[in-house]
Amino acid sequence: MNKTSTHHSMGFQQLAVQYFPYITPASASVRLKQWIMTTPELLERLITANYRPGARLLTPRQVDLITTEFGEP
Numbered sequence: 001m002n003k004t005s006t007h008h009s010m011g012f013q014q015l016a017v018q019y020f021p022y023i024t025p026a027s028a029s030v031r032l033k034q035w036i037m038t039t040p041e042l043l044e045r046l047i048t049a050n051y052r053p054g055a056r057l058l059t060p061r062q063v064d065l066i067t068t069e070f071g072e073p
Helices: 012-019 025-037 040-048 060-070
Strands: none
Touching: 012 025, 012 060, 025 040, 025 060, 040 060
């Protein structure tokens, strides 16, 4: 499926803070990484989209995959 991305590239921590605005940015990043690592289907799709755990920058496609799985922050 060739869907046009509705998102821009963004920092991993920037996205994490949108999901967890009431905790520190570092803690938000840890929490989002935990969500991703415990969702095997998402992790597989992200890796196919060139995601590497520990990446600081997410491509528009990777952001789309995450927000499709977890909903818009």
